[in-house]
Amino acid sequence: MQRILVWLTVLFLGTAASVYVVNTFFYLTPPNPIKLQLYPILYALEHPFFAQNWHLFAPNPIKTNFILAIRCRLSDRITPWYDPYTPLLAAHQRNRFTPMGKVLRIPQNAIFAFLGRNTDEWLPLLCKQKRDLLSCRGEDVVTKKQRDLGKFLLQRLSSAACDDLVGAGQAVAVQVRIYLHRPPPISQRHLPNEAGSTTYLTLPWTPYMPVPPI
Amino acid sequence: MGARFLSWLTTEHWRIGAGLLRVSLGVWAVYFYLLHWPYRAYLWGPTGIVPFEKFVELNDSVNVFAWSSSSIYFESVYLSAVIVAVLVVIGFLPRLIIPIHWFLIWSMQERNPFLGDGGDNIMRIVLLFLVLVNTGSILSVHRTRSRSDAVSLAFLRPALEVTHNIGVLLIIAQLCMMYMSTGLYKVMGELWQNGTALYYILRVDEFSWPGVAEFIYRNTFLVVAGTYATVLFEVTFAPSLLNRWTRYLMIAAGSFFHLGIAAVMGLVTFGWSILSIYPLLVTDMEYQGVAAWIRRRSRLTVLYDADCAFCARTVRLMDAANLLSLVEFVPFQQLGILTHFSIPLARAKQRMQSVTPDGTIAEGMVSLAQICSRSPMLWPLLPLVWIGRILFGHRLYDLVACRRYLFLGGSCPVEPEFAENKERVQ
Numbered sequence: 001m002q003r004i005l006v007w008l009t010v011l012f013l014g015t016a017a018s019v020y021v022v023n024t025f026f027y028l029t030p031p032n033p034i035k036l037q038l039y040p041i042l043y044a045l046e047h048p049f050f051a052q053n054w055h056l057f058a059p060n061p062i063k064t065n066f067i068l069a070i071r072c073r074l075s076d077r078i079t080p081w082y083d084p085y086t087p088l089l090a091a092h093q094r095n096r097f098t099p100m101g102k103v104l105r106i107p108q109n110a111i112f113a114f115l116g117r118n119t120d121e122w123l124p125l126l127c128k129q130k131r132d133l134l135s136c137r138g139e140d141v142v143t144k145k146q147r148d149l150g151k152f153l154l155q156r157l158s159s160a161a162c163d164d165l166v167g168a169g170q171a172v173a174v175q176v177r178i179y180l181h182r183p184p185p186i187s188q189r190h191l192p193n194e195a196g197s198t199t200y201l202t203l204p205w206t207p208y209m210p211v212p213p214i
Numbered sequence: 215m216g217a218r219f220l221s222w223l224t225t226e227h228w229r230i231g232a233g234l235l236r237v238s239l240g241v242w243a244v245y246f247y248l249l250h251w252p253y254r255a256y257l258w259g260p261t262g263i264v265p266f267e268k269f270v271e272l273n274d275s276v277n278v279f280a281w282s283s284s285s286i287y288f289e290s291v292y293l294s295a296v297i298v299a300v301l302v303v304i305g306f307l308p309r310l311i312i313p314i315h316w317f318l319i320w321s322m323q324e325r326n327p328f329l330g331d332g333g334d335n336i337m338r339i340v341l342l343f344l345v346l347v348n349t350g351s352i353l354s355v356h357r358t359r360s361r362s363d364a365v366s367l368a369f370l371r372p373a374l375e376v377t378h379n380i381g382v383l384l385i386i387a388q389l390c391m392m393y394m395s396t397g398l399y400k401v402m403g404e405l406w407q408n409g410t411a412l413y414y415i416l417r418v419d420e421f422s423w424p425g426v427a428e429f430i431y432r433n434t435f436l437v438v439a440g441t442y443a444t445v446l447f448e449v450t451f452a453p454s455l456l457n458r459w460t461r462y463l464m465i466a467a468g469s470f471f472h473l474g475i476a477a478v479m480g481l482v483t484f485g486w487s488i489l490s491i492y493p494l495l496v497t498d499m500e501y502q503g504v505a506a507w508i509r510r511r512s513r514l515t516v517l518y519d520a521d522c523a524f525c526a527r528t529v530r531l532m533d534a535a536n537l538l539s540l541v542e543f544v545p546f547q548q549l550g551i552l553t554h555f556s557i558p559l560a561r562a563k564q565r566m567q568s569v570t571p572d573g574t575i576a577e578g579m580v581s582l583a584q585i586c587s588r589s590p591m592l593w594p595l596l597p598l599v600w601i602g603r604i605l606f607g608h609r610l611y612d613l614v615a616c617r618r619y620l621f622l623g624g625s626c627p628v629e630p631e632f633a634e635n636k637e638r639v640q
Contacts, residue, residue: 002372006224009373013346013380021387028395030402048275049320050339054395056332059403063414093424096482099250102329106263108420109328149272153328156263160256183417186410189432193417212255212262 020050028054031121055119065193066111067179068154072162072171073205081177084161088214103214107157111178114150116143154203160211171208177201224372226348228382230501233305233352234493235385236312236344239337240302242486243319247296254292258325260285269325278321295322305354312349316341332392333484339388340491346381348374382494389491390452397448406445409438421479430478447471455495465495510571512540514584517557517567520545522618525566535591565608565615578611579603 026035027042035042046052069081085107092100116138127136134140138147154176162171183196250257258279260266266283273280278291295318301311319341323334350356405411416427430436447467454460469489476485519525529543546552546562555569561577568581576584583599586592602610 002369005370006220006372006376009376010223013377017380017384020384021391024388024391025394028391030398049342052335052339052392054332054335054392055399056396057411057415058396058399058406060405061403061411061415062418065419089419092480093422096477096480097249099253101480101482102250102257103253104420105331106257106326106328113328152268153263156265160263183414186413186434186437189413189434193419210261212259214253214256 019045024050024052028052031125036122053119063182065179065181065183066108067181068107068111068157069177069179070158070161070165071175071177072158072166072208073173073175074166074170075172079162079165082161082165084164106153110150110153110157112150113146114154114178116147116150118143151203151206155206156209156211158206159209160214162208163211163213168213169208169210173205174208175205176203178203223379224375226351226375226378227498228379228494229348229351230498231494231496232344232347232349232378232382233354235340235490236305236308236349237303237353238486238490238493239341239344240299240304240315242337242483242490243299243315244296244303246483247292247299255285255288257329258288258292258322260288262326264326264328272327273324275324277324278318279325291318291321294318305350305356307356308350308354309345309348312341313345316345331481331484333481333487336388336392336491337487340385340487343381343384343388346377346384348378385491386455386494389488390455392488393448393451397445397451400445400448406441409441412440412444413437415479421481423478423480426478444471461495465492468492509538509540512588513571514541514588515555515569516541516543516581516585517546517551517555517562517569518543519563519566519618520547524618532585532589532592535589537591538588540588541585565611578608578615582611 023042023045026038027046029035067083068085069083071081072079085104088100088104091098092104118135118138123135127133130136135143155174158174158176159171162174163169177200179198179200181193181196181198183193184191188195256262260283264272270280279288281287298311298315298318302308302315316338320338323330323338400406400411403411405414413431415421416431430440447464451464451468454464469492472485472489476482516529518529532541533543544551546557546559546567552559552562555567555573555575557567557569557575561567565578566581568576568584570576570584579599579602583596583603586596586599
């Protein structure tokens with residue numbers, strides 16, 4: 001009886017484990033014909049509990065610094081532009097054992113969401129053939145939802161920063177500016193970061209939202 | 215063939231690695247929860263940066279934080295998560311606690327999906343497989359109860375052993391697939407192909423370390439070598455595990471790689487999560503071989519006075535702290551022991567004696583320091599012992615030793631000339 005139980009375990013768990021490994025292998029490979037054919041099954045077996053993404057600075061790492069600046073409108077004045085996250089980044093760089101690593105991920109991911117950053121590996125391949133697709137122009141429903149979520153988070157982040165700057169609940173509206181700074185290319189590696197190029201994007205004023213302080 | 219396969223499957227392998235993995239991920243979680251304790255309301259709270267209503271709108275799976283929007287409920291769950299993580303570390307009922315721990319970690323990660331990194335991702339998958347694994351063989355309070363459990367689970371034991379082995383193989387396979395995937399994607403990237411990826415990563419403030427990063431990114435040799443070495447390591451990781459020596463090489467390279475990422479790029483918890491899996495890349499036999507080698511080189515025989523109640527009690531306490539079993543306490547009254555080590559009786563009566571495997575004899579404060587250095591629980595005492603030795607030599611020790619029979623009752627039979635003896639063996 002015990003022997004039967006062992007073989008049943010081997011059979012059941014061994015099969016389940018093999019299915020998982022084969023499925024995950026194809027799920028994690030770069031786009032290829034098998035993955036394209038089996039994608040609905042591969043996706044269904046991995047999500048949500050085994051969802052994973054190991055792009056980790058691949059295929060190409062980010063080459064841009066995304067810096068968030070905010071300003072607050074009070075009943076009688078508007079504050080100058082203020083960068084609330086660079087001091088937190090400096091603290092994180094001084095000491096690696098602080099919570100700033102996680103705190104700083106929120107503005108970064110909020111900016112990515114707002115800018116409609118799409119990690120769908122199939123999209124560039126699809127857009128090579130069908131350039132007019134809404135998703136290739138970033139105008140599809142999924143990207144729109146993502147951008148709205150990014151905007152919402154930026155509104156809350158800037159509200160929290162205004163609380164820090166002018167006092168809790170003092171601001172009536174908040175505004176965000178996203179700076180995109182590209183450091184010098186490798187041919188100019190001896191130049192400081194400031195030597196790179198910077199562009200920015202200013203968002204419209206949005207109402208203040210109460211958020212717990214950072 | 216079938217019998218050998220069955221025999222291999224029904225013997226638990228990687229027990230030590232599984233225990234170390236449990237402790238490492240548990241300590242990670244305790245560290246993570248406590249580190250973010252002051253920011254918990256902001257990061258995960260019901261009125262935090264992702265408010266409850268927004269979370270419920272985005273969430274599409276089971277999550278402990280979706281059950282109530284109350285702040286008290288949130289605080290209770292957070293505190294429970296800390297307690298559960300501590301239970302994971304100490305190995306209390308690991309087969310029951312690990313699924314709970316996984317669920318809390320899962321809930322936390324899903325509560326605010328804007329915080330996660332690759333380390334969080336691998337950890338939650340590994341924790342899910344860890345449910346299958348017996349992680350309580352070492353460094354576990356539950357280990358002491360396993361004998362009674364063994365009787366009730368005797369029938370199920372072979373099946374549980376199969377489950378354990380499959381769970382471990384799944385974790386190792388997951389690690390290999392992670393490296394394979396990221397390696398293959400990097401091979402496709404232009405910056406990884408032309409050897410400049412490391413330069414651009416280190417130029418991004420979020421992944422930079424001022425003062426150190428400049429040294430690396432201004433040196434083209436370091437940039438190109440670091441970029442290619444990363445890809446080479448990731449792509450060759452899985453096949454390298456098939457050979458013992460290349461496996462050791464990969465463990466060393468991977469440890470250096472992830473520690474480097476943690477320090478230079480600031481991704482500490484990411485490196486910690488992945489390095490936690492590395493103990494599974496070493497077999498139990500290899501751990502036991504290393505432990506036997508350390509034991510052979512570090513073993514210490516301590517000769518103490520068993521007629522002295524104070525000495526016997528102190529030895530009992532030190533033996534309790536002797537978790538690595540590197541110290542063997544032997545009464546010098548044991549027949550032939552002093553002759554075996556060529557130690558005069560008078561010296562053994564005067565001070566505690568210790569003998570290392572190469573025959574070096576030490577006594578008094580030095581012996582005390584040797585005992586403390588071999589027992590991690592006594593490491594906090596080590597500076598005090600060394601300071602005492604530097605400041606007072608053996609005098610402080612002799613002061614107590616000559617009166618040892620007075621403590622816990624008795625008189626002092628130690629002859630005065632022994633107490634005055636300033637001779638040092640070492």
